[in-house]
Amino acid sequence: MPNDHDQEHAPLAKLTIQGAVYETTLTKKFLKRKPWAPHDPRKIACVIPGNILKLYVKVGMHVTRGQPLLVLEAMKMQNDIVAEMDGNVKTICVTPGSQVKKGQVLLELD
Amino acid sequence: MDFFRRKDRLLSGGGTKAIEKQTAMGKLTARDRITALLDSHSFHEYDLFVEHRCRDFDMEGKMLPGDGVITGTGTIIGRPVAVFAQDFTVAGGSLGLMHARKITKIMDHAVKMGMPLIGINDSGGARIQEGVDSLAGYGEIFYRNTLASGIIPQLSVILGPCAGGAVYSPALTDFVFVVENISKMFITGPEVIRTVLGEEISMEDLGGARVHAETTGNAHFLSSNELECFHQIKDLLSFIPWNQSRRSDPYPPRPPKPKYDIEHIIPSESTKPYDVRDVIRAVADNSLFLEVHRHWARNVVVGFMRLNGETVGVVGNQPLVLAGVLDVDSSDKAARFIRFCDAFNIPLVTLVDIPGYLPGVDQEHAGVIRHGAKILYAFSEATVPKITVILRKAYGGGYIAMCSRHLGADFVFAWPTAEIAVMGPEGAANIIFRSEIASSPDPVAMRKLRVAEYGEKFANPYVAAAAGHVDAVISPSDTRKFLIHAIQVSTNKSECRPAKKHGIPPF
Numbered sequence: 001m002p003n004d005h006d007q008e009h010a011p012l013a014k015l016t017i018q019g020a021v022y023e024t025t026l027t028k029k030f031l032k033r034k035p036w037a038p039h040d041p042r043k044i045a046c047v048i049p050g051n052i053l054k055l056y057v058k059v060g061m062h063v064t065r066g067q068p069l070l071v072l073e074a075m076k077m078q079n080d081i082v083a084e085m086d087g088n089v090k091t092i093c094v095t096p097g098s099q100v101k102k103g104q105v106l107l108e109l110d
Numbered sequence: 111m112d113f114f115r116r117k118d119r120l121l122s123g124g125g126t127k128a129i130e131k132q133t134a135m136g137k138l139t140a141r142d143r144i145t146a147l148l149d150s151h152s153f154h155e156y157d158l159f160v161e162h163r164c165r166d167f168d169m170e171g172k173m174l175p176g177d178g179v180i181t182g183t184g185t186i187i188g189r190p191v192a193v194f195a196q197d198f199t200v201a202g203g204s205l206g207l208m209h210a211r212k213i214t215k216i217m218d219h220a221v222k223m224g225m226p227l228i229g230i231n232d233s234g235g236a237r238i239q240e241g242v243d244s245l246a247g248y249g250e251i252f253y254r255n256t257l258a259s260g261i262i263p264q265l266s267v268i269l270g271p272c273a274g275g276a277v278y279s280p281a282l283t284d285f286v287f288v289v290e291n292i293s294k295m296f297i298t299g300p301e302v303i304r305t306v307l308g309e310e311i312s313m314e315d316l317g318g319a320r321v322h323a324e325t326t327g328n329a330h331f332l333s334s335n336e337l338e339c340f341h342q343i344k345d346l347l348s349f350i351p352w353n354q355s356r357r358s359d360p361y362p363p364r365p366p367k368p369k370y371d372i373e374h375i376i377p378s379e380s381t382k383p384y385d386v387r388d389v390i391r392a393v394a395d396n397s398l399f400l401e402v403h404r405h406w407a408r409n410v411v412v413g414f415m416r417l418n419g420e421t422v423g424v425v426g427n428q429p430l431v432l433a434g435v436l437d438v439d440s441s442d443k444a445a446r447f448i449r450f451c452d453a454f455n456i457p458l459v460t461l462v463d464i465p466g467y468l469p470g471v472d473q474e475h476a477g478v479i480r481h482g483a484k485i486l487y488a489f490s491e492a493t494v495p496k497i498t499v500i501l502r503k504a505y506g507g508g509y510i511a512m513c514s515r516h517l518g519a520d521f522v523f524a525w526p527t528a529e530i531a532v533m534g535p536e537g538a539a540n541i542i543f544r545s546e547i548a549s550s551p552d553p554v555a556m557r558k559l560r561v562a563e564y565g566e567k568f569a570n571p572y573v574a575a576a577a578g579h580v581d582a583v584i585s586p587s588d589t590r591k592f593l594i595h596a597i598q599v600s601t602n603k604s605e606c607r608p609a610k611k612h613g614i615p616p617f
Contacts, residue, residue: 018537022433036471
């Protein structure tokens, strides 16, 4: 049997459930869980990994909700990424040709 | 003679060089695997002389022995099994149409004859030269995996790469076995991930044995070498029946080992941990417990044991991990196991010590409602004998979900340490006496008082026993006796349900 690394002998920790504090071990998955953050419409984040093909906007430009900001090529599809709100382009974090990851911020409005 | 010449040529698979390569990777050949797995001299091979029919890309005239897969029947501990083993030494074990047809033929046999099917996967994937015919082959296998589900046990053994569409045959089967450093499963490999996404990841980190045993839950059994893997398969087959019309073979009854003292496993304080597997070993024949999904979603424990020689499936909350809560993964794990037991006439014993569901935005957003519902569905749907033992905490929704009387448990026993209540004393006191605690000159002392009061009144098995939700409050040392008797009297249990095509479980 393969050894369980530290899994089965993890140190005891505390876990609160409905007011009671339990002594127990925690799993890797539990420890790695991401804290929830509210969605910020000013930050345009990448939803699928791919490449930036084209930028439609420049820093300082005013954009309206629904206006295309850039083209993200992913899974052989060219996707227009649009503004979720009216605002001005504050920063652009990518250039045409950039390879981008899921979750990476591409552009910020204010 | 022509016969011997032809046969010898085919039996040597991909030839000396390819076999040397296979051995250098730490892998046995397909033929050696079958020999090691089955009872000696029991293997009978079919379709050795099958040839591919591809005429494109210079494939005409290319001889692929057995078309890269060995199929046949044999026995394991005297029980019949159907086996196929992909031969990586022949065209990388790639799957062409005739290769697939050999597999589907042996699958059809397994279903007709009512014997378990064991598939040994070691293949580079689709045989590109055969184009859509190769895809047809996969589809025909998936279709049969689905139709055979619940009729015969289907075991998948991943002893090499199993990538792309190929992964879905194992995923459709009942038990998947993986071996460290040998098994690799993924939909898109590291190469594609690097070129398309720019992310560097090794094959092992992406879809190695440990990943599937610990993280994804795709694999049920993890071992460190092929021979250990074959032992696990034999162990499993000793517990489960050949097909859905039979019961598991009984074994000679054996008492549990004295080192597991059932009276001294559970700490009296309900917030202290212990290993629920010690309770299982304290009641099981010879203290033998075959754990399934040992490394994944460890806050619930599932597996097989024998009671007085009869196989039973056990589902137990594990207070040692995440306090034994139910969450997305543990619900999936338990539900699937329950459905396997129900399909194959294996009685279920449920050991309850659950504080509730795991709180958190991540759980809610991961769909703990939908996943948690699977446990309710699986327990309610099951018509095999269902016996529940409440060891300690049984709070709220967790109490209902863990095969309570209300989901159709046939027998519900509780230890004197059981606390069957809508929630634990701390949570309940905080709600019921909120204003009283807040307005008290000493809120801390008042909370303590009310927690103790609630605990005294409700954190016990007697309220539920008074209502008939619990059939008997028993001392821990009587547990095995009560379980054996319950299994004995439920031997002829029959529970009729209205006829339907099938239910719609919350997949």
